[in-house]
Amino acid sequence: MAASTTLSSRRRWDSGIAPILQPLVRAYLFGYAYAIGPRLLTLLLQHAARYRRRNKQTTTTHEPQTKTQQIQSDESFLAALRRIFLAPLDKQSFPTFCAALIGGTTILELPLRSLFERHAGSTPAILRRRLSRWVASFIAAWMSLRLLQSKQTPSFTEVTPSEPGQDEEPQTVEYAGRTLDLTLFAFTRALDVVVGELWHRRRTRRVAAGKWTALERAVSRFADPAVFALSSGLVMWTWFYHPPRLPRAYNKWISSAAAVDSRLIEALRRCRQRTLLYGRDTGQADLLGGMCADYGWPAAWGDPARSVPFPCEMVHMGCGPSCEWHALSRFARSFRWAMTSYLPLSLLLALRSGGGRTRNPKTTRQAALLTTLRRITLSASRSSAFLAAFITLFYYGVCLARTRIGPHILSKTTAARQTIDGGLCVGAGCVLCGWSILLENAGRRKDMALFVAPRALATLFPRRYALEKQWRETVVFAVSTAVVMTCFREKPGRVRGMMGGVLGSVFRE
Template identity: 65%
Template sequence: MTLTTALGARRRKWDGAVPPLLRPLVRAYLLGYASAVAPRLLTLLLQHLTRRRTAADSPKRNGHHNAQSFPDSLLAILRGGLDPRRFPAFCAAVVGGSTLLELPLRAAFNKLAGSLSNVARIRLSRWFASFIAAWLGLRLLQSKQSAGFTEPAPVRPDSHLDAGRQESRYAGRTLDLTLFAFTRALDVIVGELWTRRKAHRLASQRWTRLEDAISRLVDPAVFAVSSGLIMWTWIYNPSRLPRAYNKWIGSAAAVDPRLIEALQRCRSGELQYARDTGQGRLLGAMCDDYGWPRHWGDPAVSVPFPCEVVHMGCGPSCEVHAVSRFARSFRWAMATYLPLSLLLAVRSPNRRGLIKALFSAARSSAFLGAFITLFYYGVCLARTRVGPHILGKHVEARQRIDGGVCVGAGCFLCGWSILLEKAGRRKDMALFVAPRALATLLPRRYDLSRQWLETAVFAASTAVVFTCVLENKARVRGVLGSVLGSVLEP
């Protein structure tokens, strides 16, 4: 029995009683519920275990409230997933709606567009069914108000309305989801066009090495550009990134926040070299903490700051600092990747699986370590090794380097560490960071009157992806294609 046959038989055991037309809806709802509830349940469990351990270490502490609140919190999470305006219902509406609407739309196209081929009518019915379902599904998700996207509206003194009931609502809560769908649709369209071009060029024996290199480098390039944009935003405009994303990058980068603030002030012009603008205290305090001469942190005296300040205690050598960064980042990443890899290896506990898990964790840790190292070394290249020889060593050049050029160099280099990962992982990671990079270019909140445009982009993008999955599942790359293919099949 093949793996596909075994998986199919296993699925029929639990959804065999469901009518074929409703199976995609049921699968989508259960998958959405699991993805929405499982992470919150895991977090709650870890918090509960931590509290119990703390209570055991401190017998005087009253743990009765925590013991009572755990079942209540558990029930609240399970009930929250059933809210009709949350992610599980959204998944069911999009997937189930596209399935249920396809047949009546196909019948309508058979009557109204009889001159079209049967294949064209099927594609049109699938696209419009998915478009309508995605539009309604996203509107359902957008109907739930969020505290971050509402605020009290200003009330005129002569107004007789209750000021407490007035509020301004903003759109943007579903922007990340829309950008995810948009990048996936763009990947499908560009990938299909490129595949047809390649087939035509190969048939005519005109496929070149340059085109082959482009095929292999497009995913690393997308990741590098996206990562660079995200890192630039993290340095200069962190409010455009989600809070959890900011926190994770800060933890991985392990940088003194005073150094980040100094770079921000250099770019804004608040901190200027060879001029006393009252900024000496910022890095002056950092110099005191690290045992450096205090004048290193005074921009009126030190033009520029010594690169040792960027190294944060690793000595004056940029190369030694790079090696040290890689070693520390590799250890930090292994603490995350190794347990996950070993957990996956438990499914087939043998020596080969263990070795594979170790190599997988080491490879991913090397990628992340190289990412962080290349960012810092890019900064050093621009500040010390290469930048001054190209842009000059005068005050204006130093200001320009620390005002953005050095960070830009780090952002340009860091993402190319993706070449250390396997080709299969590169495409998944590129498609993961691309929508997050696009989000840095758009406002996190915008006027509610323009929400229809976001909804239209999401609906059209989802329609493209769903139509492609039903006709050529392999064209939707990565894990998403496999998941949607298994959900949408009868």
């Protein structure tokens, strides 16, 4: 009785809306929350940080902020807050896209099913139902993506000035690609649905025939970690050598997590570009020479003409010559850094879901709270250990290639050292780092593999491309979305991870 009362109260807010329009409204609200959530959290954190700095400055200098300064600060905060809440209300925004996609899918399905019943009466009913759902989703996906693509943004628009002495007006050139991440997200989800369904059918047949092998069990178990390892390795390689191919926010977050001196990254990039050559004076000594001065190392370490290669201690950035000690130190520092993010986030999610409540009268509220805090801490620690291991394995992979294993396989000649620092050491780190996902539980592995895969694919495509080729992206998105939507309506469990949960909350009856 209590469970049914809770469920009914949770659905009460949209009970007055026509059932066919309820998915549309839910989708719009989800899109709106998704659009403002991260920006709102960032603004609040920035405002809190400024408030703490202001109080600290007042305490230190004993000079309180003037009333005019306080008013200006409050007005800027309120203006930013107003922009965050009003920007998603635009007709070409993400919430409108979500509403058009979900609403179009549900509204178009009924007339399309009637049409197929009139003109394909001999076709089995289940095929007519699936076909009507697929076509409805395809049309809705096409139109909703076109809605997003129609919005002009400065980063995808260039104004070509007229040549001197000509009276022609400047030409505006528009580029496509602003929805590429969304398209690749839909494509990877559709691929996951199709491959998962085919593998499930194979497994069912093989198990029934008693032919399910240990190799096939291993493939089922390690498929998600392998996808994550391959995808994250590609992202890290791109971050190291082709950072403009990554979104700015993604690039900034990886740089913050890596906590590495940019001069060291630039030195390895120049090794790959062969502008920094070992054993030759190519004018690159100043780059790492500045690091040597800052860290108190011999100046010769930073000169590629004299130091072949530069010592691995420079990669450790002050942790000493031992690669293993650097790995342990890096893990500890990264774990502390990750906990500052994961622990508050886990507490916030627990409060949102009502953590700490208990239905068992024999369990005191204090005991339930302690159990919840223990679970939250364990979850945050596990996720922090994963991220710390990811960072550690990347750095230790670099050390393995440069010092521990690489020189013993390729030799210690100048040419071999150039090859190692010209990409092999970074490649070793990229190969190793993603396997830290094995520290996470199976559910998180699945979600994280599906999260990173589209971002890895995006590194293989230009961020901007010619507008006349945009129809290809639209077709890929529409077909992929139609596959995911149709599969979810027929087999909800086949759409894995958070996407399955989101669609379940949107389409619930």
